[in-house]
Amino acid sequence: MLLNRRLPGPALLLASFFACAVPWTAQAEEGTAAAAEGKAPAPAGGEREREWDPKGQLLWIDAQAGVESVQLRTFNADFDTVSVGFLPTSGVGPTANLGAGFRLVFLTLGVRGRVTSFENSAPGQDVSTWQIWTFDGEAGLRIPLGRLEPHAAVAVGYASFGGFGSAVRGLSAGLDVHGVDGRVSGGLDYWVAPALSVGIDASGGLLAVAREGVSARDLATPKQVGTINEAKARVLEANGSSIGSTFAMTASLGVHF
Secondary structure (H helix, E strand, C coil): CHHHHHCHHHHHHHHHHHHHHHHHHHHHHHHHHHHHCCCCCCCHHHHHHHHCCHHHCCEEEEEEEEEEEEECCCCCCCCHHHHCCCCCCEEEEEEEEEEEEEEECCEEEEEEEEEEEEECCCCCCCCCEEEEEEEEEEEEEECCECCEEEEEEEEEEEEEEECCCCCCCCCCCCCCEEEEEEEEEEEEEEEEECCEEEEEEEEEEEEEEEECCCCHHHHCCHHHCCCCCHHHHHHHHCCEEEEEEEEEEEEEEEEEC
C-alpha cells in the first residue's frame, strides 16, 4: 500500500522535466534557425573593426591651418642678389593648405596648394605684407593602427612670391620672384568617424628661388632717378637666385570616401 502511494512521485517528476525541456528545446531551435538565415547580428568587435578600417577608402580631401616660418638665405648668404635690399629675407606667419587625391591601401597620391602670409616691419622697405604660394604633387605613406594613423609624405612643386609689386618705387611690374619647393612632412591622424579624421602635422622644406632681371630701360625712367643707386641698379639688371628653408606646424581635418 505504501509502495503504491510513492509510485506517482517519480512519474510526476519525469512529466515536469519534459514539460520544461520542450519549450527550452523549441527556443534553441528557433535561435539556430535565425542564425542560419543570417538574422543574428555579427559580433560587435568585428563589425566595428570593418567600419573603422581606413584602408578601404579611395578618395581623400585634407585641409590644414597653422603657422609657418621661412628663411630665404639659409644656404646662400648672397640672397642680396635676389632681394637687392628691397625684399624681406625671413618671416613667420599663418599658413593654410588644401590637398586632395586617392588612396591605394597604404599609399596616397595627390596634389596640394598652400599659401602663407607674412608681415614685414623692416625699415627702408616698401613691402609690408607678402605671401608664398606653392602648388605641389604629393606622395604619402599611411599606417593604420585602429583609429590612430601615423603618416609621412614628400612633395615637390612650384613656388611663387606675392606682394612684391611695390617693392621698388616707380617700377610698375615690381620684382618677380618664383622658384621650386620641396617638402617632407609627417603627422598623426585620429579617426573620429568612418569618413572623418583630425590630426597634427609638421613639415620642413627647401625653396630654390630666383628673380628675373629687370631691364635697364625700366630702371632708367625719370621716376627712378634718385631712388635706386647705381650699384643696386646693376644688381637688379642681373638675375638672382638663392636657396631657403621653411618649417610649419599645422592642424588638419580630413574627409575620406
